[in-house]
Amino acid sequence: MMNTSLIELRGVTKTYGTGTAAMQALRGVDLCIAQGEFVAVMGASGSGKSTCMNILGCLDTPTTGIYHFQGVEVGTLTRNQRALLRRHYLGFVFQGFNLLNRTSALENVELPLIYRHFSPATRHPQARRALAQVGLTGWEHHTPGELSGGQQQRVAIARAIVTQPIVLLADEPTGNLDSARSIEVMELLTSFNRDQGITIVMVTHEPDMAAFAKRVVHFRDGLIEKDHHNHVG
Template identity: 65%
Template sequence: MSQPFIQFQNLNKIYGQGNTQFHALHDVNLSINQGDFVAIMGPSGSGKSTTMNILGCLDVPTSGAYIFDGVHVENLSRDQRALLRRHYLGFVFQGFNLLARTSAQENVELPLLYRGMGAEERHTEAKKALALVGLAGWEKNTPAELSGGQQQRVAIARAIVTHPTVLLADEPTGNLDTARSKEIMELLVQLNQERNITVLMVTHEPDMAEYAKRTIHFIDGQVGEDITFQKDKGN
């Protein structure tokens, strides 16, 4: 049997020292296969955000192992973790995080600019990514000229333009109405199914979690429940 693509082994995260010490994660063990679509849920302070930060190489565990495609991430340097983020991970946030005065295409090109890609290739790849999320023809529009749902589509295009293996989405529908939320979730399902992108999504909304193949519920820094559905949601 092949090894899981992502693993936490007895992973702990402790913030602070002495009387101010806070144990955010307690001996967490979890495995995620390539192509999974996982909704990570739990109340405030349960450990889900800490888990996402470690998965995204934005933080490191205090002890235990984080294994990504066979690599022990906890042993990597800061620069090595940055390279892993740049080449394997895409990020989507609740607040979109788009540059206000730049066009949709320029926003999507940013990760490619950081990689040192030439202008012509950047333009081509950004247009492809925008078309993939249904925004062909909107390349020159700024965020102020786009709806909330369109802005989140630009953010998703920016996240996938580098062809990441894993997409980490933090409350991706939190600022959207019901109809736009459904559109974004259906887009994430499409990316997961058609491009085999592993999607790891934090959400407070049970109806959004139903689009995932699996839900992991955190409680008090530990995995309280891990449910895999028998068929894909959102179809």
């Protein structure tokens, strides 16, 4: 492929339902994201930003249009092929943390490595390293119930970056946190973007959080309304 983009959406639409009940969530989205970008996706609920994130995350496929991920057309892949794509190239951070409860932080972080069939000898140190990177050394054996919200989200980030993904997709990662914790989380994400070159696409409602990104994309009624670069840093 000729393009240099990591992620390329061309004329992507997504329609839910059929006939008169049909609801068009995306109405022709064009979006290119290059390696190493930090993109904040904003928009009101129902603007199509979540649908777009699901497509970017290879959890869903476009109704029409093309999604190239590293030059591979995702729309033509099977469910299992998309799962393998997620396993090897993507990391996910959710608003609700989505950690396994009653399971230690270490085991939570190990989970993606288990699906990659890593041996215990390689996955334990790797998971510990990831926890250290989010500043949770010494908390390896605590379960989510014993951790604060900010700590839980940091475990979730460790779980997302432990596989050294190309893209980290974060769906309102600070939605359940107070502003101090939010800033901690955003600083972590910024550092992973800056130091490890992980491409980050993050959905958020809060302009304060979007300010951490290098680029902000606004969705409105299934289309991209505004796409600009921050000049703050």
